[in-house]
Amino acid sequence: MIKLDTNHLTKLEEQVHSKLADVVATNDKLKIIDAAELCDVSPSKVSKLVRKLGFDNFKQYKLYFSGQQIHMEKKTKSSEIERLMQFLENFDPALVDDFVSVFQKYKKIIIYGLGPSFISAEYFGYKLTISSDKNVTVAQSEDFASRLADEDTLLIVLSVTGKFSSFENLFTEAKKNGATIMLVLEEYVNTLNSMADYIFYLSKFNQDSSLLPFEKTRTVFFIFIEEVIARISGGGSR
Numbered sequence: 001m002i003k004l005d006t007n008h009l010t011k012l013e014e015q016v017h018s019k020l021a022d023v024v025a026t027n028d029k030l031k032i033i034d035a036a037e038l039c040d041v042s043p044s045k046v047s048k049l050v051r052k053l054g055f056d057n058f059k060q061y062k063l064y065f066s067g068q069q070i071h072m073e074k075k076t077k078s079s080e081i082e083r084l085m086q087f088l089e090n091f092d093p094a095l096v097d098d099f100v101s102v103f104q105k106y107k108k109i110i111i112y113g114l115g116p117s118f119i120s121a122e123y124f125g126y127k128l129t130i131s132s133d134k135n136v137t138v139a140q141s142e143d144f145a146s147r148l149a150d151e152d153t154l155l156i157v158l159s160v161t162g163k164f165s166s167f168e169n170l171f172t173e174a175k176k177n178g179a180t181i182m183l184v185l186e187e188y189v190n191t192l193n194s195m196a197d198y199i200f201y202l203s204k205f206n207q208d209s210s211l212l213p214f215e216k217t218r219t220v221f222f223i224f225i226e227e228v229i230a231r232i233s234g235g236g237s238r
Contacts, residue, residue: 006053008052009049009052009053012041012045013049013052015039016039016041016045016046016049017049017053019038019039020035020038020039020046020061020065021065023035023038024061024062024065024066025065025066025067026066028062028063028066028068030062032046032047032058035058046058054201064190064192065192067190067192068190069190080207080217080219083205083207084219084220084223086205087202087203087205087220087223088223090204090205091223093227095200095202095224096224096227096228096231097231098200099182099184099200099228100228100231100232102154102180102182102198103132103134103154103228103232105154106134106152106153106154106180107134107135107152107153108134108135108137108148108150108152108153108154109125109128109134109135109136109137109153109154109156110136110137110138110139110145110148110149110153110154110155110156110179111124111125111128111136111137111138111139111156111158112138112139112140112145112155112156112157112158112170113138113140113157113158113159114140114159115213115214116214116216116218117158117159117160117218117221118138118140119218120158120218120221120222120225121138121139121140121156121158122138123222123225124138124156124158124221124225125137125138127225127226127229128229128232131229131232131233132232142169142170142173145170145174146170146173146174146176146177149173149174149177149178149179150177150178150179151177151178151179153174153177153178153179153180154179154180154181154182155170155174155179155180155181155182156182156184157170157181157182157183157184157196158184158221159183159184159185159186159213160185160186160187160207160213160216160218160221161185161186161187161189161213161216162183162185162187162189162191167183168195171194171195171196172195175195180197180198181195181196181197181198182196182197182198182199182200183196183198183199183200184200184202184221184224185199185200185201185202186201186202186203186207186216186218186220186221187201187203187206187207188201188204188206202220202221202224203220
């Protein structure tokens with residue numbers, strides 16, 4: 001699971017990440033030893049940094065920040081039940097903690113989704129309304145969502161692949177109004193140029209690639225939603 005959020009990095013890690021992200025953008029052949037030398041740190045420090053950002057290794061980090069596609073782990077012939085079992089076996093509760101820690105900072109929550117993701121957003125909105133004191137709104141209209149957004153708003157966008165529709169206009173308008181943006185994706189897709197402030201990837205086990213985005217299940221979303229609600233309500237393991 002990759003969780004792109006640099007807010008939890010130390011000052012040194014931020015400096016190393018800033019330098020390396022620029023370097024690997026033009027040199028994806030850079031070795032971890034050379035990267036460590038360049039930043040005057042140990043290779044283990046670089047390794048710890050990339051894992052802290054959610055990457056399995058330095059190679060994944062290089063691919064991501066050079067704009068290339070990362071091939072996440074998947075069993076192409078597995079059934080949906082097998083995929084969900086893999087997801088559950090590898091589920092990281094820290095993802096829920098990180099989501100809730102961001103969620104708690106904002107008074108207004110807008111949850112945005114399209115197609116089946118909107119149905120997931122409606123369910124999420126309902127659960128958040130009865131389990132928190134936030135002002136929660138669910139939307140599938142860009143204009144409506146952006147008009148409601150302000151500096152007290154966390155805009156949460158749900159999407160399985162992030163490929164069904166571009167969120168660029170929505171993000172641009174929401175940013176103009178001072179909102180913070182969180183993009184929650186089920187599957188990995190390179191979001192290097194995304195305007196989102198927080199990006200969560202829920203699973204490294206993808207659904208059948210022959211399925212169109214609207215044909216894919218939202219089961220992982222619902223599992224994640226229930227874990228978030230349990231944490232907000234004071235339940236769930238830590």
